[in-house]
Amino acid sequence: MMSRSSGAAVASHYEDMPLSLLLFRYLWPFWLFKDASRGDRMTRAAAYRHNRSMRIYLPGYLMKWVFSCVTTFGITAGFGSLSTAQAASTGRSLDVFAIIAAGWGIIFACSVCVLFITSYIYFYLSRNDA
Template sequence: MATTPTSEHGADGALPFLTLWYRFLFFDWLFADLGAARNVYERHAALQHNRAMCRYFPTYLRRWSVLTLFGFGMGSLFERWMQASLWPAWFFTCACLTMSGMVVMLVAWAFLANARMQ
């Protein structure tokens, strides 16, 4: 389905800020859905596309590692120097969630990258 400039893009053809922010942090828009393939040829094409797009995982891993380090750093800052209790818990929880996301990315990257060697 082709997108028109009025549906997703702005009047000047640029993406809205929230869409850019989403694409900066999340990688699902890069990959094709294998479940939506209607036959074996479309499934193979989608799989080949996903294998080609796995080269972007290191970029997203770097971005998410910055978020993880920021969360742990801010949690430590609020816990040690500001003697707060709720804010460090929030930052540590966010850091743990981003670390979990990094594990998911690493597993997906390992499966897609190693599938090329077969």
């Protein structure tokens, strides 16, 4: 059980972190895991046990990335519809909304990749016993 003073120390630790590191830890699930392919057999087994114990946090990260995928897909679709509306009204060669939609589409594709990798790791660690 954690005492009150150690809980305050943890809160103080997070208050002292830069915003970029907090965002990284909030969105990126892979900082929780250790490399289970290096070291001797006992070190690898300990890292694998650690990874299996950390898998309980992955559903929360999956929900964050599902929300990210839905949001970026919506933004991409919104800029895509603005692009087609602008292309229908004017015959300009450079369509800014299409470029913005393509950028958000790339972010969507990266989000889907992280979502699939995270779900694979979750199912792998849930099914394979050491």
